[in-house]
Amino acid sequence: MQALDALRDGAPAHPEPAGQRGGRLTRINPQSGEQLSVEIVKIGHAPTLAVAMCSPELRNLLDPAPQIDRLAGCPAAGLIPTLMAMLFVNVQNMARWVSETGPEAIISGMTEALERNFRRWPEFDRTPRLAAHSPVGVIELMPTTDGEAYTFKYVNGHPGNPAHGLQTVTAFGVMADVYTGYPTFISEMTLLTALRTAATSALAARWLAPRDVDTMAMIGAGSQAEFQALGMRAQLGISKLRVFDVDPAATAKFVRNLRGLGFGIEVAASAADAVRDTRIITTCTADKANAAVLQFADVTPGAYLNAIGGDCPGKTELDPRIVEEADVFVEHTEQTRIEGEIQRQAADFPVTELWRVIRGEAPAGSGRTVVFDSVGFAIEDFTALAYVREAVTGTRYAEHIDLIAGPDDPKDLFGMLGAPVPA
Numbered sequence: 001m002q003a004l005d006a007l008r009d010g011a012p013a014h015p016e017p018a019g020q021r022g023g024r025l026t027r028i029n030p031q032s033g034e035q036l037s038v039e040i041v042k043i044g045h046a047p048t049l050a051v052a053m054c055s056p057e058l059r060n061l062l063d064p065a066p067q068i069d070r071l072a073g074c075p076a077a078g079l080i081p082t083l084m085a086m087l088f089v090n091v092q093n094m095a096r097w098v099s100e101t102g103p104e105a106i107i108s109g110m111t112e113a114l115e116r117n118f119r120r121w122p123e124f125d126r127t128p129r130l131a132a133h134s135p136v137g138v139i140e141l142m143p144t145t146d147g148e149a150y151t152f153k154y155v156n157g158h159p160g161n162p163a164h165g166l167q168t169v170t171a172f173g174v175m176a177d178v179y180t181g182y183p184t185f186i187s188e189m190t191l192l193t194a195l196r197t198a199a200t201s202a203l204a205a206r207w208l209a210p211r212d213v214d215t216m217a218m219i220g221a222g223s224q225a226e227f228q229a230l231g232m233r234a235q236l237g238i239s240k241l242r243v244f245d246v247d248p249a250a251t252a253k254f255v256r257n258l259r260g261l262g263f264g265i266e267v268a269a270s271a272a273d274a275v276r277d278t279r280i281i282t283t284c285t286a287d288k289a290n291a292a293v294l295q296f297a298d299v300t301p302g303a304y305l306n307a308i309g310g311d312c313p314g315k316t317e318l319d320p321r322i323v324e325e326a327d328v329f330v331e332h333t334e335q336t337r338i339e340g341e342i343q344r345q346a347a348d349f350p351v352t353e354l355w356r357v358i359r360g361e362a363p364a365g366s367g368r369t370v371v372f373d374s375v376g377f378a379i380e381d382f383t384a385l386a387y388v389r390e391a392v393t394g395t396r397y398a399e400h401i402d403l404i405a406g407p408d409d410p411k412d413l414f415g416m417l418g419a420p421v422p423a
């Protein structure tokens with residue numbers, strides 16, 4: 001990465017393409033009038049040029065349009081959309097970005113981005129996540145690609161962690177460029193997972209939930225809860241919350257965090273009390289068990305259940321009868337049959353994938369109770385990573401990190417060691 005450092009220090013890239021100013025290339029989008037810019041990075045042998053963090057929109061405006069076959073020779077005349085400079089968003093910067101942009105605004109923006117990607121669902125690789133189970137939790141890798149970018153998320157789920165002062169869910173994610181295989185972006189994803197899960201809940205609610213409801217019941221007031229409340233308000237206009245958690249400290253934290261954000265909040269005495277006469281229900285509990293945080297008799301017929309907490313074999317939230325008598329919607333059927341509420345149903349239990357509803361290929365329900373059996377799918381993390389990368393590139397929230405070895409001569413990796421000590 002000496003060349004990148006040199007560029008930062010003001011050394012000119014060679015040769016300088018039209019529009020480049022001090023290491024940045026700019027183009028105006030003729031449709032929107034928006035100015036798009038990208039950092040030009042000089043890497044390895046001169047005169048190789050690479051365009052770092054080049055959005056597909058900007059890539060389309062580059063003339064000549066960069067071609068994949070240019071990558072092989074790295075011709076000086078071309079701009080190569082190789083994403084060589086690795087951007088990193090750490091926890092502190094993620095928290096600042098979310099706080100200063102507003103979590104509700106981000107969840108809303110991400111909901112739109114998710115809808116765009118759900119509409120092109122068949123373009124993505126879709127495999128159930130790779131899970132390593134232990135008696136206390138699970139560690140998972142969630143990969144996907146759309147043929148241009150590749151992402152994976154590392155995530156765990158350990159419901160007993162809070163008793164030890166640790167979180168149930170932690171995560172980080174990586175995005176890579178399919179053309180070169182180079183990673184381009186790495187980000188914390190514990191906060192980002194909460195945002196993307198809220199955005200997924202909002203997207204499902206947009207297509208599946210009743211509209212004329214201002215109150216939502218929430219069972220579970222842990223890490224995901226406030227984000228879920230904001231997502232459902234942004235999408236459905238929910239203004240009142242009825243919350244129940246078995247842990248009064250979690251409930252008190254939930255009330256404290258949301259008090260200044262304009263919700264009316266009622267603390268319920270039980271789950272049944274929370275969902276009484278309520279047509280929108282979010283369950284976001286964590287228990288490594290086939291729990292039944294809600295009983296069939298508690299749920300108002302025709303209600304909408306956004307069930308996000310049952311997401312692992314042997315870890316479910318709902319009385320199975322609720323699911324049996326509902327229209328059930330899922331993200332990726334193959335994964336949800338392993339991890340979701342429907343793991344307790346027959347292998348051919350009928351479900352509908354949400355993307356089909358969004359594309360107009362399947363109905364949004366038949367008037368029965370609706371369950372969105374959410375487990376979280378890799379395409380949502382892909383979307384979240386792409387969304388954040390786009391939002392923070394060129395801002396103080398993102399920093400370059402030196403993660404990938406970049407020898408001046410790509411075949412001389414050993415040369416990076418300088419004069420190593422002999423054995």
Ligand SMILES: NC(=O)c1ccc[n+]([C@@H]2O[C@H](COP(=O)([O-])OP(=O)(O)OC[C@H]3O[C@@H](n4cnc5c(N)ncnc54)[C@H](O)[C@@H]3O)[C@@H](O)[C@H]2O)c1
Nearest residue numbers: 168220222223224245246247250284285286309374375376
């Ligand atoms: N579907 C998704 O995409 C997705 C994404 C993130 C997290 N999750 C899951 O959502 C759940 C919540 O995650 P979190 O990070 O908020 O966990 P958390 O541990 O911070 O909070 C869970 C809360 O549930 C409460 N709880 C447990 N059993 C309960 C019960 N019977 N009734 C009422 N409350 C109960 C706990 O006291 C705790 O406050 C977890 O199971 C997690 O794995 C799903």
